[in-house]
Amino acid sequence: MSEILSPLKAPYPASISETLKKYPDIDGYILALFRVFANSERFLSYSGPKNLLDKNSPLSLREREIIILRCCAQLDCEYEWGVHVVGFAVKADLNEDQINSLYLGSGLDDCWPEKEAELISLVDQLIHKARINYDENPNFSQHWNKDEQLEIFALVANYHLVAFVANSSKLELEPFATRFPKP
Template identity: 50%
Template sequence: MGNILTPVMPPYSPELTAVMQHYPRQDGYLLKLFRVFANSARFAKKGVPNLLDKDSPLLLREREIVILRTTANNDCEYEWGVHVAIFAGAAGFSEAQISATKTGKCDDPAWDDKEKSLLASIDDLCRAGTIAEENLASFQRFWTREEQMEIMALCGTYHTVSFVANGARVELEDFAARFPTA
């Protein structure tokens, strides 16, 4: 029973307190998932905040497409729902687009051509760990090298986040959105 991943409650060690202060909060609340990260000071140090900074080469909308589609592909309702609740409005998503991140195909008419390319690339990365030949040219055309690296890093990071949230069976946050029904 001592090896079950659960959200760690404060007080934290001084080292972990220093790490956890860099994690974003929702109205002062530290998410359950971030407190699960606290089971390993090493993991918490390497965690998510460094990819959610204002210096990202991606627009908020683009970043959130990557995160929502990756977490949807990994059936991680926890993280998908948190991002929908916190960022979907600021990213300018319609209800149809939010739903399409989970239930739609990459060529769903809810998206413009650049976003369709992004979704196809994310689906490829999630499925095969690489971008399929038929999608690579549009990925390279629409995204700079720096943006391509950011997209791949976000996709990889949110695979890890999904694995942790799903593996630890983190309970859904009360404020978070729920997956749409197909």
Template identity: 35%
Template sequence: MPRVSPLRSPYPPDIQMQFDQIMRGAPPLMLFRVMAGHSRAWDKFRGGSLLDRGPLPLRDREIVIDRTCALNGCEYEWGVHISTFATAAKLSPEQIRATVVEGSKAACWSVAERALLAAVEALHQRSTLGEAEFAALRSHYDEDQILEIILLCGFYRTVSYLARALDLPLEENAVRFPH
């Protein structure tokens, strides 16, 4: 069990409606069940969560999320995203592995994806982007997309903190980190 108790079914109608909207018919994740039990935290989480599609293509969005979670050692969220979105994002087994192990150095990425991953890694390591990293991003992404990349990194760092600090058990159907 996590360190903070999750909501149990049946959920209040407004929470059930929110779960249905986010999960599209699948059972709610443990993270959502824990957060939804605390209205202020749940409202803030959903308000800043970037759970909508946003200006990035799914593949780029997932690369950002997967690498951010991997860098933060968050197998919980990484595994949920890989199991849910990797096929739709057309991530190969080599690329999935690279989000955890090699990152931007892996040969399996396009030039744009390497720039994307290098930005994720810089934000994780230094909390900023150098001129070269920003220029590389700018050559492949517009300003709305660059802001989305930065926001996704920050949000999924927070998600990683939550999942790890709350000691969330791994979701049953989620993928595990490669070894």
């Protein structure tokens, strides 16, 4: 009989342990999400630290975090939201109003410049309609080149997968993570 996905506990099989070494850790602590991935060696290898968050991304850290946090908000993934707010919001120069807006508001909030407001709208469209409405976003191809456009699509898709796993596994927040803002 199958059981609900849950984080593996050490000691890990040698092959899992080797793959987990490629994942980021915090003073040797491996996030619960990554340990859920480890239930399947194939999935762990496939879902490994994607290059979507590396320094080679055509998007800025700020753009990536806007996309990720908006996905987490729209997909009700508090686990990943909490990890990213703590780990990246300051580095991405997102202020408290912007963080709150990503969860509680929209790109129409006063805290967003035009291009970032459009990015939030794009994420919402991809999540809810699986496409971009070019009538509502006529500047999409002017603000982002083809490489950046595909990166936006890939990030939204990747964080759907993260939300599916984290939410279905009923992961508790990491002890250091932040919670969704209160309305």
